[in-house]
Amino acid sequence: xxxxxxxxxxxxxxxxxxxxxxxxxxxxxxxxxxxxxxxxxxxxxxxxxxxxxxxxxxxxxxxxxxxxxxxxxxxxxxxxxxxxxxxxxxxxxxxxxxxxxxxxxxxxxxxxxxxxxxxxxxxxxxxxxxxxxxxxxxxxxxxxxxxxxxxxxxxxxxxxxxxxxxxxxxxxxxxxxxxxxxxxxxxxxxxxxxxxxxxxxxxxxxxxxxxxxxxxxxxxxxxxxx
Amino acid sequence: xxxxxxxxxxxxxxxxxxxxxxxxxxxxxxxxxxxxxxxxxxxxxxxxxxxxxxxxxxxxxxxxxxxxxxxxxxxxxxxxxxxxxxxxxxxxxxxxxxxxxxxxxxxxxxxxxxxxxxxxxxxxxxxxxxxxxxxxxxxxxxxxxxxxxxxxxxxxxxxxxxxxxxxxxxxxxxxxxxxxxxxxxxxxxxxxxxxxxxxxxxxxxxxxxxxxxxxxxxxxxxxxxxxxxxxxxxxxxxxxxxxxxxxxxxxxxxxxxxxxxxxxxxxxxxxxxxxxxxxxxxxxxxxxxxxxxxxxxxxxxxxxxxxxxxxxxxxxxxxxxxxxxxxxxxxxxxxxxxxxxxxxxxxxxxxxxxxxxxxxxxxxxxxxxx
Numbered sequence: 396x397x398x399x400x401x402x403x404x405x406x407x408x409x410x411x412x413x414x415x416x417x418x419x420x421x422x423x424x425x426x427x428x429x430x431x432x433x434x435x436x437x438x439x440x441x442x443x444x445x446x447x448x449x450x451x452x453x454x455x456x457x458x459x460x461x462x463x464x465x466x467x468x469x470x471x472x473x474x475x476x477x478x479x480x481x482x483x484x485x486x487x488x489x490x491x492x493x494x495x496x497x498x499x500x501x502x503x504x505x506x507x508x509x510x511x512x513x514x515x516x517x518x519x520x521x522x523x524x525x526x527x528x529x530x531x532x533x534x535x536x537x538x539x540x541x542x543x544x545x546x547x548x549x550x551x552x553x554x555x556x557x558x559x560x561x562x563x564x565x566x567x568x569x570x571x572x573x574x575x576x577x578x579x580x581x582x583x584x585x586x587x588x589x590x591x592x593x594x595x596x597x598x599x600x601x602x603x604x605x606x607x608x609x610x611x612x613x614x615x616x617x618x619x620x621x
Numbered sequence: 622x623x624x625x626x627x628x629x630x631x632x633x634x635x636x637x638x639x640x641x642x643x644x645x646x647x648x649x650x651x652x653x654x655x656x657x658x659x660x661x662x663x664x665x666x667x668x669x670x671x672x673x674x675x676x677x678x679x680x681x682x683x684x685x686x687x688x689x690x691x692x693x694x695x696x697x698x699x700x701x702x703x704x705x706x707x708x709x710x711x712x713x714x715x716x717x718x719x720x721x722x723x724x725x726x727x728x729x730x731x732x733x734x735x736x737x738x739x740x741x742x743x744x745x746x747x748x749x750x751x752x753x754x755x756x757x758x759x760x761x762x763x764x765x766x767x768x769x770x771x772x773x774x775x776x777x778x779x780x781x782x783x784x785x786x787x788x789x790x791x792x793x794x795x796x797x798x799x800x801x802x803x804x805x806x807x808x809x810x811x812x813x814x815x816x817x818x819x820x821x822x823x824x825x826x827x828x829x830x831x832x833x834x835x836x837x838x839x840x841x842x843x844x845x846x847x848x849x850x851x852x853x854x855x856x857x858x859x860x861x862x863x864x865x866x867x868x869x870x871x872x873x874x875x876x877x878x879x880x881x882x883x884x885x886x887x888x889x890x891x892x893x894x895x896x897x898x899x900x901x902x903x904x905x906x907x908x909x910x911x912x913x914x915x916x917x918x919x920x921x922x923x924x925x926x927x928x929x930x931x932x933x934x935x936x937x938x939x940x941x942x943x944x945x946x947x948x949x950x951x952x953x954x955x956x957x958x959x960x961x962x963x964x965x966x967x968x969x970x971x972x973x974x975x976x977x978x979x980x981x982x983x984x985x986x987x988x989x990x991x
Contacts, residue, residue, distance in 0.1 A: 446985050449900075451900060451983075451984045451985040451988075452985050472904055472905060474899060474902050474903060474904040474905070474907075475902070475904065477900065477901065477902040478901070478902025478903075479902070481902075483900055483901060485988060489893070489897045489900075489988065490897075491894050491897065493630060493631075493634045494622075494627075494630070497622075498622045498627075501622050502897075502898065502901060503901040503902050503903075505622070505623075505624050505627060505903070505907075511623065550901070554902070
């Protein structure tokens with residue numbers, strides 16, 4: 396666990412023309428294969444940090460290298476980076492309601508040239524792995540909250556990412572589903588050797604990670620071992 | 622699932638809205654097909670008329686708004702016939718008459734010896750020899766079930782059918798031929814004809830001959846050898862075409878606005894979805910392609926529906942009793958290609974702005990969007 400997959404130095408991100416300082420000089424390092432929880436109360440800047448690491452937004456200043464890519468100096472659209480290196484899971488699962496579970500899993504691959512048959516097989520295998528082999532043709536409204544989030548997990552893995560970023564992945568689930576999804580995420584992370592970053596405000600969820608980074612008012616508090 | 626199937630799924634999700642957008646464009650396409658087929662049919666008939674028989678060219682009145690309104694002094698026939706390059710020149714009076722309850726029946730007055738030059742083949746009976754005799758085109762005889770020897774009424778004048786003819790031209794075969802002086806008398810147009818059919822002598826230079834006619838009768842007569850010349854001199858066909866384009870353009874603009882509206886609503890409703898696509902790695906260009914793919918598919922489906930509607934419309938026009946024998950729509954591949962191209966252009970233009978807006982959606986903004 397020696398290679399650093401994320402290096403952040405003095406990250407600053409402000410909103411409303413600088414009036415709101417969401418991140419105020421965040422520095423951290425995350426190693427390849429780690430499961431790290433970023434936790435903190437609402438407004439601490441954890442989702443902003445996740446957006447920066449996920450190349451969904453850019454910092455105002457600071458340095459940020461993710462999976463070998465300098466995201467601050469990179470001026471072009473970072474969509475390719477997200478497609479190749481990242482798997483994203485959101486609190487509200489963010490599936491497309493009109494598409495089936497299988498089609499939702501395939502969505503990230505539609506922009507990628509490659510053998511459709513292999514990709515299709517990979518998507519089916521992932522749905523089977525998350526326990527939804529009999530629900531591949533169900534649409535999100537026909538699935539339970541836990542099942543939807545498991546589809547989102549499969550979608551995050553379909554492009555074989557180096558890094559999974561999960562923003563409050565169990566925030567809208569009951570405790571049973573929460574445990575199932577967390578266990579599944581850890582299993583898959585270990586199996587595939589990927590790095591997992593969980594953003595959560597729930598200390599119970601944070602406990603499932605190898606390490607916890609706590610944010611408060613846009614700053615990192617002293618890292619705590621889980 | 623492929624990219625194309627995602628495009629079609631997105632249209633299918635909002636069936637009614639897609640259908641309305643398709644209807645908007647397809648009405649324009651149907652107009653183009655129907656009016657275009659009618660105009661093309663008229664032009665083809667015209668070419669056949671101008672080239673019918675053994676005549677090398679026709680002569681009509683200069684500046685007449687329509688060929689049917691052309692008026693040429695009959696004396697010109699004899700004058701031109703005397704020219705050394707001319708083998709034969711005959712006059713014909715073309716007029717709409719009332720015939721067996723049809724007020725728009727085309728009657729052609731001609732001298733019996735000019736029938737051959739006019740490309741007339743007698744199928745039954747014989748040419749007319751008297752002022753009270755008439756020849757019916759095979760379509761007229763067939764449609765109205767009239768036989769040789771029967772008496773018919775043309776502008777309230779009783780005439781006896783002595784023959785059935787064919788020229789291969791729709792207008793003429795749906796009309797009747799009669800002795801020129803009879804029609805002149807019936808129409809009160811004594812000494813007047815509509816066109817002169819000219820057959821040049823073998824080896825005569827047709828260009829020089831037509832130039833000679835137009836020089837000798839400047840501002841009075843024009844020579845007609847092709848549909849282009851006809852269009853240049855008589856604006857009826859051009860007017861039909863211009864009218865058809867104007868109506869079609871209007872319909873297409875309305876259709877285009879429908880596409881913009883449909884696609885804008887669709888993009889607005891899918892802001893969050895598009896944000897998800899961008900977040901999971903779709904490039905702006907891919908999002909642009911998705912929305913343009915949807916609007917182009919609307920255009921393509923509208924081309925298909927519009928073509929069918931246009932074809933049906935043109936068929937319906939042909940079945941109208943007033944149009945029978947006068948209109949034979951021509952469905953050329955060029956017309957269909959033009960309709961398809963226009964439909965795709967409308968789809969593309971209508972989708973451009975919504976696609977641009979969609980491609981500008983930021984993933985982090987969209988994911989916050991409720």
